[in-house]
Amino acid sequence: MAPGVLRHIINRMGRLKTAQKLKENLIGKIILGCGVLSVAVVVLIFAFLLRDAFSLFGSYSPVDFLTGRKWYPISEPPVFGILPLVLGSLLVTVIAILLAIPLGIGTAIYIAEIAPGWLKEILKPLMEIVAAIPSVVLAFIGLTLLAPFIQDLLNLNTGLTALTGGIMLAFMALPTIVSIAEDAINAVPRSYREGSLAMGATRWQTTGRVVVPAAMSGISAAVMLGIGRAIGETMVVLMVTGNAAVMPTSVDSALKPVRTLTGTIAQEMGETVFGSSHYFALFAVGLVLFVITFAVNWIADQILYRYRESE
Amino acid sequence: MVAVEAARSVVQLKGVDFYYGDFKALEDINLEIRENTVTALIGPSGCGKSTVLRLMNRMHEVMGKTRVKGEVLLDGKDIYADDVDVVSLRSRVGEIFQKPNPFPKSIYDNVAYGPRIQGRKSSDELDGIVEQALKQAALWKEVKNKLKTSAMELSGGQQQRLCIARTLAVEPEIILMDEPCSALDPVATQQIEDTMDSLKKDYTIIIVTHNMQQAARVSEYTGFMLIQETGEPGRLVEYGLTSKIFTMPDRKETENYITGRFG
Numbered sequence: 281m282a283p284g285v286l287r288h289i290i291n292r293m294g295r296l297k298t299a300q301k302l303k304e305n306l307i308g309k310i311i312l313g314c315g316v317l318s319v320a321v322v323v324l325i326f327a328f329l330l331r332d333a334f335s336l337f338g339s340y341s342p343v344d345f346l347t348g349r350k351w352y353p354i355s356e357p358p359v360f361g362i363l364p365l366v367l368g369s370l371l372v373t374v375i376a377i378l379l380a381i382p383l384g385i386g387t388a389i390y391i392a393e394i395a396p397g398w399l400k401e402i403l404k405p406l407m408e409i410v411a412a413i414p415s416v417v418l419a420f421i422g423l424t425l426l427a428p429f430i431q432d433l434l435n436l437n438t439g440l441t442a443l444t445g446g447i448m449l450a451f452m453a454l455p456t457i458v459s460i461a462e463d464a465i466n467a468v469p470r471s472y473r474e475g476s477l478a479m480g481a482t483r484w485q486t487t488g489r490v491v492v493p494a495a496m497s498g499i500s501a502a503v504m505l506g507i508g509r510a511i512g513e514t515m516v517v518l519m520v521t522g523n524a525a526v527m528p529t530s531v532d533s534a535l536k537p538v539r540t541l542t543g544t545i546a547q548e549m550g551e552t553v554f555g556s557s558h559y560f561a562l563f564a565v566g567l568v569l570f571v572i573t574f575a576v577n578w579i580a581d582q583i584l585y586r587y588r589e590s591e
Numbered sequence: 592m593v594a595v596e597a598a599r600s601v602v603q604l605k606g607v608d609f610y611y612g613d614f615k616a617l618e619d620i621n622l623e624i625r626e627n628t629v630t631a632l633i634g635p636s637g638c639g640k641s642t643v644l645r646l647m648n649r650m651h652e653v654m655g656k657t658r659v660k661g662e663v664l665l666d667g668k669d670i671y672a673d674d675v676d677v678v679s680l681r682s683r684v685g686e687i688f689q690k691p692n693p694f695p696k697s698i699y700d701n702v703a704y705g706p707r708i709q710g711r712k713s714s715d716e717l718d719g720i721v722e723q724a725l726k727q728a729a730l731w732k733e734v735k736n737k738l739k740t741s742a743m744e745l746s747g748g749q750q751q752r753l754c755i756a757r758t759l760a761v762e763p764e765i766i767l768m769d770e771p772c773s774a775l776d777p778v779a780t781q782q783i784e785d786t787m788d789s790l791k792k793d794y795t796i797i798i799v800t801h802n803m804q805q806a807a808r809v810s811e812y813t814g815f816m817l818i819q820e821t822g823e824p825g826r827l828v829e830y831g832l833t834s835k836i837f838t839m840p841d842r843k844e845t846e847n848y849i850t851g852r853f854g
Contacts (some may be wrong), residue, residue, distance in 0.1 A: 471692035475754070478650055479705045479761050480682030489708065494695050 329570060332563035336360070339557060345564060351525040351539075353548060353558045360561040362568060364527045368442065368538035369572075371528045372517055375446025376453060376510045381503055383450065384457030385492075388499070391458070392465035393487050404462070411455035419519040422448040427520055434535060440522035442538040448516045453506035460505060464498020465491060497583050504580030512573050514542040523547060541569045599626045601765060601795050602647055607661035608824070609642055609651075616642055618824035620661070622814060624765075629787060629796045631806035631833065634816035635853070639825025640799040643816070644767045647797070648684040649677050665765075682709070685758035686767040690774050691750035693742035693757070698725075698734050701742045701753055705761035720760050727793075728756035729786045748779025752786060759790075766790070768798040772805065784809050803849065807837050815845045 336345070340360060348361015391403050422444060430447075431439030468491050476486040492499070522537020525544070545562050552559040602624035609617035617639045624630050632640040645651040646663055649670065662669050670680055682705070693701050702721045711717060721738070725731040730752040734745070742753055751771060758766060768787075772780040787796055787809050800806050806813055814830040829836060829845045840846045847853055 469692070471688060471690060472694055474650065474653060474688065475692040475694065475757075476704070477653055478648060478681055478686040478688075479708070479758060480678050480680075481704075481708045482678055485708045489704070490694050 326570075329563060329567050332560050333567040334564075336557060336560035336564045340561070345561070346568075349527055351544070353552075353561060358558060358561075360557075360564075362541070362565055364525050365539055365541045365544050365565065366568065367528050368521070368525070369511060369517075369540040369542070369569075371442045371533060371538055372445040372449060372521060372540055373507065373510050375443060375534060376449035377503075377507055379447060379450035380453045380457055380506055380510070384454050384502070384506065385461055385499060387454070387458045388461035388465055388502075389487060389492065392462045393483075393491065404459075407455045407458050410451075411459070415452060415513060415515040416519075418448060418452060419516040422516060422520040436535055438522060438537060440520055440537050442521055442528065442534045442536065445517045445521035445538070445540070446534070448520055449510040449513055452513060452516060453510045456509055457502045457506035460502035461495070461499045464495040464502065467498065468494045497586060501580045501584040504576055504583065508573055508576040508580065511576060512542065512569070514546050518543040518546050541565050541572075545569075600624060601626045601666060602797075603662070603664040603667075604643070604646070605662040605664065607646065607659065607663060609639070609646065609660075610658040612656050615824040617646075618826055620827050622827060622830060624795060624797060625812065626795050627791055627793070628811040629791050629798060629809050630812040630814065631810035632797065632799045632814045632816060633801075633803060633806045634825075634828075634848070635818075636801070637825075638816040638818050640816050641769050642825070643814075643827075644686070644769055644797060644799050647765065647767060648681050648686055650681075650686060652677070682761050683763050684765045684767060685761060685763035686769065687751070687754055687758060687771045689770045691747055691754050693745070693750050693753050695741065695743055697739045698742050698745070698753060699738040702756050702760050704757060709761070721756075724756040724760040725753075727759050727786075727790065728752045729782065729789070730756055746779070748775050748782055751775060751779070751783060755783075755786060755790075759794075763794070765795045765797065768796060770799055770801060773801065780805070803837075807833060813837070815840075815842075815848060817844055817848070 345360050345362060347363055348359060349363050350359045350361045351364055352359040387407075391400055391407075395403060423440075426447060427439030427441075427444050429439070430436065430441065430444050472490050472494055473486055476490045477483075481489070517540045521540060521543060523539045523543055524537035525539040526536070528534075528536070528538050545565055548558070549562055552562065600623040602622070604620050604622040607617060607620040608615060609620075620643060622643070632643060634640055642651065646659065647665070647670075651657045659671055663671060665680070665683070669675070694704065696704070699721055702724050703717045706717055706720050711720070722731065722735075725734060730749060733749060734753075742750065745753060751774075755766075755771075772783050775783065784805065787798070790796060798806075798809065810833045812831065813833040813836040815828045815836065816825050817828045818825050829840055829842045831841075836845060837849060840849060
C-alpha cells in the first residue's frame with residue numbers, strides 16, 4: 281500500500297472520530313437536558329404545592345386544619361378540619377388493604393407455584409390488562425353494579441359507602457400486588473425448593489415455610505406499592521364512596537358514605553375562587569396527601585432496597 | 592470379595608432404564624449399595640451419575656417428565672410402587688446438593704426445619720436435635736454461639752456442613768451427595784470428607800464425584816459410569832471395591848478413565 285493511501289485512510293478515520301465525538305457529546309447533552317427538566321418539573325410542582333398550601337396557614341391555624349373535625353369550606357367563616365377526610369381515606373384504604381393483601385398474595389402464590397405453565401401464560405398478561413383499565417371505567421362498574429348490589433345485600437340507604445370504595449380500590453391495587461409479589465416468589469432460587477422437597481417436605485410446606493418467607497420482603501414491597509396506589513386513587517373513590525364529609529367514628533362507618541382527601545380535591549377544586557382560602561385549603565389537602573403517599577412509597581423503597589441488599 | 596458379600600444391601604437397582612421425556616438417559620443399571628459404607632459414582636460429565644442418585648429419592652420427579660423402568664428397592668421394597676409415599680421416602684433418603692443451599696433463615700431454623708415439618712414442636716426436643724445434628728456434621732464448635740444468626744453469613748464449607756446437619760436432623764438412613772465439594776476449597780473439602788468418614792458408622796452414603804482422588808479417599812465401593820457414544824444412554828461399566836477399581840479394574844474403559852486417558 282502506498283504511504284499516501286494510508287495517510288488518507290488515517291485522516292478519514294480521524295475525521296470520523298471527531299464527528300462521532302460530536303454526536304456522542306450532543307446525545308449526552310440531550311439526555312442531561314431531559315433529566316434536568318423532569319427533576320425541575322417535580323421540584324417546581326412541590327414548590328407550588330408548598331407555597332399555596334402555606335398560604336392557607338397565614339390565616340388558618342395548621343393545628344385546627346389537621347385536627348378539626350368539621351369540613352365546611354363554604355360556610356361563613358369557613359371551617360377546614362381535614363380529620364374526617366383523612367379518616368375517610370384511611371378507612372377506605374384499610375378496607376382495600378384487608379381485601380387486597382390475602383387475595384393478591386394468594387393469587388401470586390397460585391400463579392408462581394401452582395398454576396400449570398399454559399395457565400400462567402394467560403393469567404399474567406390478564407392481570408396486566410386489569411391494571412390498564414382506566415380507573416373511571418372501574419368506578420363506573422362500581423357505581424352501576426357493586427353499589428346497588430351492596431345496598432340490596434346489606435339493606436342500606438345507599439350503596440355508595442366506604443366498603444364499596446374499598447372493594448373497588450382493592451380490585452385496582454390487585455394487579456400491582458400480584459405482579460410484584462409473583463416476581464418476588466419467582467426469584468426465590470430453585471435450590472431452596474429442592475432442598476426442602478429433598479428433606480421430605482410436602483409442596484405446601486415448601487411453599488409456606490421456605491418459598492414465601494424467602495420472598496417476604498418483595499411481597500411486603502408489593503403490598504406497600506399497592507397501598508400507595510390505593511391512597512392516591514381519585515376517580516373510584518370520588519364516584520363510589522358517597523362523598524359525605526362526616527367523621528367515621530365506628531366500625532359501621534364502613535357501611536356509610538365517607539369522603540376522602542383525593543375525592544375532596546377533585547370535587548371542590550372546580551368550584552373554588554382562585555386565591556380564596558378554600559382554594560388554598562385544597563392545596564393543603566394535596567400536601568397532606570403528598571406526604572402520606574410519599575411516606576408509603578419511601579417505606580416500600582426501603583423494603584425493596586433491604587431485599588436487594590440481602591440477596 | 593468376602594467383604595462385598597458380608598454387608599447387607601440397603602438399596603438395590605435392578606435392570607433400571609431411565610428416560611427424560613423420550614430420551615433414554617440410563618440403561619440396565621444394576622447396583623447394590625451396602626449398609627454403612629460410602630459408595631462413589633464416578634465417570635465423565637453427563638454420563639448419568641447424578642440421575643442414578645436422584646432415582647433413589649425420586650427427586651427427578653421434581654424436574655419434569657421422566658420415566659423409570661426396572662426396580663429400585665429400598666430395604667427390599669420397590670420405591671416406585673403405587674403405595675409408596677414420596678414424602679416419607681425422602682425423609683429416609685436425604686440429599687446434599689452440589690451448591691450449598693441453606694434456607695435464608697437462622698442456623699438453628701435451618702437444622703430444625705426437618706423436625707418441625709414432621710410435627711416436632713417442643714423446643715427442648717428441637718434444641719437437642721439441632722445440637723446433635725450440628726455435632727455430627729462437625730459444625731457445632733464453630734456455630735454454637737451464633738445459632739440465631741443467618742445461615743447466609745457462613746462460609747461455603749460451613750454452609751455445606753449446615754446442609755448436612757439439616758439432612759441429619761431428619762434421621763435419614765441414606766444420604767445422597769451430588770458433588771458436595773465441587774463448590775468448595777481444599778480445606779473445606781477436607782472437612783466434608785472427614786465428616787463423611789465419621790458419618791458412615793450410622794448412615795449409608797452415596798456420593799457422585801468428578802474427583803477421582805476424592806472417590807479413592809472416601810469410598811469403599813466405586814461404580815464407574817460411561818456413555819459409549821453421544822446420544823446413547825449411560826451405563827454402569829464396572830462396580831466393585833474401590834481398592835480393586837483403582838488398582839486392577841476388569842474393564843479397559845475403567846482403566847483408561849482412572850489413569851486419566853479421557854474424561
